[in-house]
Amino acid sequence: MPSAREINRRIKSVTNTQQITKAMKMVSSVRLRRAQERALATAPFTEKIEGMLRRLSAALPGDDSPFFKKREVHRTCYIVIGADKGLAGAYSSNVNKALVSVLKDRRRDGIYLMVTGRKPVEYLKHLRVTPEFKWTGFSDKPQFSHAQKLAAQVTKQFLDGDFDEVYLIYTQFKSALSQEVQMTKLLPISQEAVAEKKGPEEEYLFAPDAQQVLSTLLPQYLNMVVYNGLLQSAASELGARMTAMTSATDNAGELIDKLTVHYNKVRQAGITNELTEIVSGANALQ
Helix, strand or coil, X not given: CCCHHHHHHHHHHHHHHHHHHHHHHHHHHHHHHHHHHHHHHHHHHXXXXXXXXXXHHHHCCCCCCCCCCCCCCCCEEEEEECCCCCCCCCHHHHHHHHHHHHHHHCCHHHEEEEEECHHHHHHHHHCCCCCCEEECCCCCCCCHHHHHHHHHHHHHHXXXXXXXXXXXXXXXXXXXXXXXXXXXXXXXXXXXXXXXXXXXXXXXXXXXXXXXXXXXXXXXXXXXXHHHHHHHHHHHHHHHHHHHHHHHHHHHHHHHHHHHHHHHHHHHHHHHHHHHHHHHHHHHHC
């Protein structure tokens, strides 16, 4: 049975841990709010670009742009958006599960991996798989410049023929308690999928012409899709971390309460024993 001193030492240790998890919870809560605001702020712009792309797709039904042209698939690129840090509940493990499902269904030479975040890179190292490209250091605070660099890299290699299709694996944020891993096809862009997205009917006049507008719009569209994936994943990571730290703080509080009760019982038993010894000693002297 542990002594009162050992129990008291453990109470102090758990209290220190609780203070850390509580601070992390508060930081994640503030940053989550900002991440949600950023994700919501980009939604109208992304929807407008999708609407323009739908109009352009209808205006140029026979367009032979390499961004729309389907190829025979020999190699597929997967852009995997993960976390740089841990302590985020099941967030990283869910991304890793999506990675495993991709790797087990395809031969390694048929897969080209572009990974953001240290956690999926570490997991791939455990599987003895080395990604072709990796970026780290911005998983919970992505900037538009990060999306531009990533989209530019994947676009260049797609046009050069290094791979035949591109998928984006990211985590969609629904709430602090709910996040879901999604896999979206990025390239080639499906004209049918774009046409299915309904929106308000608007008359567009293209200047100088629809083809020129399309060539300018497509890179912006890819940038925004990648940026949205980064923002959604950042909000999901922060939401998962806030939930995990909330649970850890509550569990620490419950453990402190149990240890305090145990400490009081041990202390009371010690006092009782001391009183018994004093009374016994006094009786022996009589």
